Amino acid sequence: MKAFIVTTIDAYLIYLVLTAGSGNFLYFWSPAEMIMGVFLAIIVGAVSRNYLCRSRNYRMLNPVRWFKFLVYGFGPFFEAMAKANVDVAYRVITGKIRPGIVKINPELKTDFGLTFLANSITLTPGTLSVDVDEKRNYLFVHWINVKKGEEKKEFADYRYVCGTFPIWARRIAE
Amino acid sequence: MWTQYLIWIFLGIGLTFNGLGAIGLLRFPDVYTRLHAATKATTFGSIFTSLAVVTFAFTQLYLNGKMANLQLGLHTIVAIASLLLTNPVGAHAIARAAHRSGVKPEKAVVDKLAEVKK
Amino acid sequence: MIDIWFLTAFILLLWMILSIIRAVAGPTAPDRVVALDTINTLVVAIMIILSVAYSQIIFVDVAIVYALLSFVATLYIAKYLEGGI
Numbered sequence: 001m002k003a004f005i006v007t008t009i010d011a012y013l014i015y016l017v018l019t020a021g022s023g024n025f026l027y028f029w030s031p032a033e034m035i036m037g038v039f040l041a042i043i044v045g046a047v048s049r050n051y052l053c054r055s056r057n058y059r060m061l062n063p064v065r066w067f068k069f070l071v072y073g074f075g076p077f078f079e080a081m082a083k084a085n086v087d088v089a090y091r092v093i094t095g096k097i098r099p100g101i102v103k104i105n106p107e108l109k110t111d112f113g114l115t116f117l118a119n120s121i122t123l124t125p126g127t128l129s130v131d132v133d134e135k136r137n138y139l140f141v142h143w144i145n146v147k148k149g150e151e152k153k154e155f156a157d158y159r160y161v162c163g164t165f166p167i168w169a170r171r172i173a174e
Numbered sequence: 175m176w177t178q179y180l181i182w183i184f185l186g187i188g189l190t191f192n193g194l195g196a197i198g199l200l201r202f203p204d205v206y207t208r209l210h211a212a213t214k215a216t217t218f219g220s221i222f223t224s225l226a227v228v229t230f231a232f233t234q235l236y237l238n239g240k241m242a243n244l245q246l247g248l249h250t251i252v253a254i255a256s257l258l259l260t261n262p263v264g265a266h267a268i269a270r271a272a273h274r275s276g277v278k279p280e281k282a283v284v285d286k287l288a289e290v291k292k
Numbered sequence: 293m294i295d296i297w298f299l300t301a302f303i304l305l306l307w308m309i310l311s312i313i314r315a316v317a318g319p320t321a322p323d324r325v326v327a328l329d330t331i332n333t334l335v336v337a338i339m340i341i342l343s344v345a346y347s348q349i350i351f352v353d354v355a356i357v358y359a360l361l362s363f364v365a366t367l368y369i370a371k372y373l374e375g376g377i
Contacts, residue, residue, distance in 0.1 A: 018353075020248055021241035028244070085191050085218045088211055092198040099207055101273075101285045122262035123217065128210055130269040142206045142269065142279065185296065189303050192334065196310040199330060205322045208314075212330040220337040223300065227340050242349060249352040250340055256356055257336060260363035264329055267370035272322035274374045 003053035006061070008045030010052065012037055055111065060173075068172050076164065077120060084125040091144060100146040101130060102156035104139050106166040113173035114139070120165050127161055177233045181226045188222030191215045204280035205272045213265040217257060224254050297345035301338050308334045325369050332362040 015037040016029065023030025059065070091097055108114050114137055118129040121141060131140040138155075147160050158166055198211025231247035234240070279285060308331055315327035336355045343351030371377055 014252075017248055017252060021245040028241075081214075081218060084214050085194075088198060088214050089191075089194050092194050092201055092211060092215075095201065097202075097207060097281070099204075099279055099281060101206075101279060101288075118266060119259075119262040122265055123214060123258075126210070128206060128213070128269060129266050130206070130273055142210075144207060144210055182296070185300050188337070189300060189307075192304060192307050192337065195330060196307040196334075199311055199314045199327060205320060205326060208323065208326050212326050216330050216333045220333050223304070223337050224340050227344050230344060246343070246349050246352065249349065249356065253336065253340060253352055253356045253359060256359045257333065260359060261329075261333060264363055264366040264370075267367050268322055268325050268329065271325075271370035271373040272320075275322065277320055277322055 002058065003049040003056070004045050006058070007049045007052045008041045011044040012041035015041060057110075060112070065172055068168075072168050072172060076168065077124075080120075080124040080163065080165075084123065087125045096145075098145050099142065101140055101142050102146065102161065104141055104158045104161050105155045106137070106139060106158055106162075106169070108137055108166065108169060108174065110174055113169045116173050117162070117165055117169040120169070121162050124162065124165070175233055175237070177229055181229050181233075184222050184226035184229060188219045188224075188226065190219070191222065192219035195219060205277055206269060206279050209265050209269055213261055217261045220257055221254055224250050224257075228254075295345060297341055301341045301345060304334055304338045304341065308338075321373055325366065325373070328369075329362075329366055332358070332366070335362075 016034075019033045019037065020028045022028075022033045025031050025034065106114070106117055108117060114132065118132065118139060121127050121129045121139070126144040128142040128144075129139055130142050132138070133140075141156075141161055143156075143161060192215065195211050195215030198215060199208050202208045202211055227250050228247050231243045231250065235243040235247065278288070311327050311330045311334065315324050315331070318324045318327060336359045339351050339355035339358065343349060343355070368377075
């Protein structure tokens with residue numbers, strides 16, 4: 001039941017964002033759109049409640065986590081993404097690469113945290129997540145410029161691969 | 175208005191990085207390095223060209239107050255969010271599929287994943 | 293004077309043609325999929341730019357749906373390459 005309510009409210013919020021500017025009820029919406037949105041959101045919630053809240057764990061409802069997510073998105077993540085693009089530009093122009101697939105152990109426990117970290121890794125400098133060991137939560141990362149010495153170790157040091165991201169993933173998603 | 179210059183800067187950054195992505199796609203030697211160029215550069219570039227549209231929409235909203243501009247801005251923000259969510263997952267899926275279908279990373283100094291498979 | 297939005301869309305089209313070269317030439321199947329994924333992202337960007345150029349907001353909605361559907365298509369092609377289907 002809780003999954004159904006959460007999914008319905010999410011769907012309704014997205015509907016409201018997409019239909020803003022349709023009238024002047026509460027400045028932005030027309031009443032017909034708002035009522036239609038309720039029905040559509042209930043249908044969507046009934047159909048897809050088992051997909052959005054699969055793990056039956058509602059820790060992401062905590063607003064503190066959303067705030068941390070925003071801080072992360074506009075702070076370290078955006079900075080790393082800008083750096084990543086300058087880095088890709090440098091490698092496109094000069095062609096200097098030393099690629100390899102390394103294994104890291106981010107010490108995360110939940111699926112959501114791992115997904116979050118893998119997406120962050122893909123969009124940040126010189127790294128691309130390739131595969132995941134689902135039993136022990138190891139990530140296999142394609143690294144475009146492997147640091148000298150890291151290829152001999154069993155686990156590459158994640159401070160070189162993805163900086164402080166595992167710490168942020170732990171703060172936000174676990 | 176001064177946001178005109180902001181729009182030009184955003185469009186310039188976006189076009190540059192999209193172009194670098196396309197050129198990197200042609201220049202790099204194997205599928206994984208191509209994915210680096212394609213995913214990072216085109217996601218970043220498309221976000222910037224879309225941010226130019228958002229800036230344009232909110233400038234027009236401020237100037238003439240038509241609700242259509244609010245719709246344009248908000249819908250573009252939703253489009254940016256969907257790009258940010260879907261692009262890295264797609265890249266991850268392609269990389270995994272490439273490795274499982276037997277494409278080896280070229281010139282690689284280390285391949286831990288192939289060692290695990292043996 | 294050429295409209296700046298049409299100019300942007302035209303340059304993005306040129307980048308798309310560069311990606312099509314990779315899609316045609318790519319030695320392996322994953323290379324072609326990467327090129328296709330790049331083209332999809334560029335199509336979304338072009339649709340958003342053109343919606344301003346022609347002042348049609350509906351193009352942005354089409355872009356959102358295109359982004360989500362092309363994502364599903366990419367996932368299916370990836371699963372097919374893995375041998376899952």
